[in-house]
Amino acid sequence: MNYHNIITIEPGKRSGKPCIRGMRITVSDILEYLAGGMTEAEILEDFSELTSGDIKACLAFAADREKKLFVACL
Numbered sequence: 001m002n003y004h005n006i007i008t009i010e011p012g013k014r015s016g017k018p019c020i021r022g023m024r025i026t027v028s029d030i031l032e033y034l035a036g037g038m039t040e041a042e043i044l045e046d047f048s049e050l051t052s053g054d055i056k057a058c059l060a061f062a063a064d065r066e067k068k069l070f071v072a073c074l
Contacts, residue, residue, distance in 0.1 A: 001056055001057060001060040003057035003060045003061045007019070007020065007058070008020075008022050020050065020054045020057070020058065021054065023049065025047060027058045027061050027062065030043065030054075030055055030058040031058060031062055034055075043055060
């Protein structure tokens with residue numbers, strides 16, 4: 001999924017954390033809700049301004065970042 005038009009980073013908004021479409025909802029907010037057991041339907045019910053595509057973009061963004069992590073072996 002191409003999340004580049006959905007996930008935005010603005011220095012003055014939420015301390016520069018990745019947000020959804022310029023809103024104040026961060027990728028980490030959505031990931032924490034999912035990790036806490038909320039379903040996509042529950043998130044969409046609580047945040048009517050979000051779409052299913054927004055949630056998928058958060059997951060794609062997180063997956064992409066995870067691929068770029070590396071651990072230095074000592």
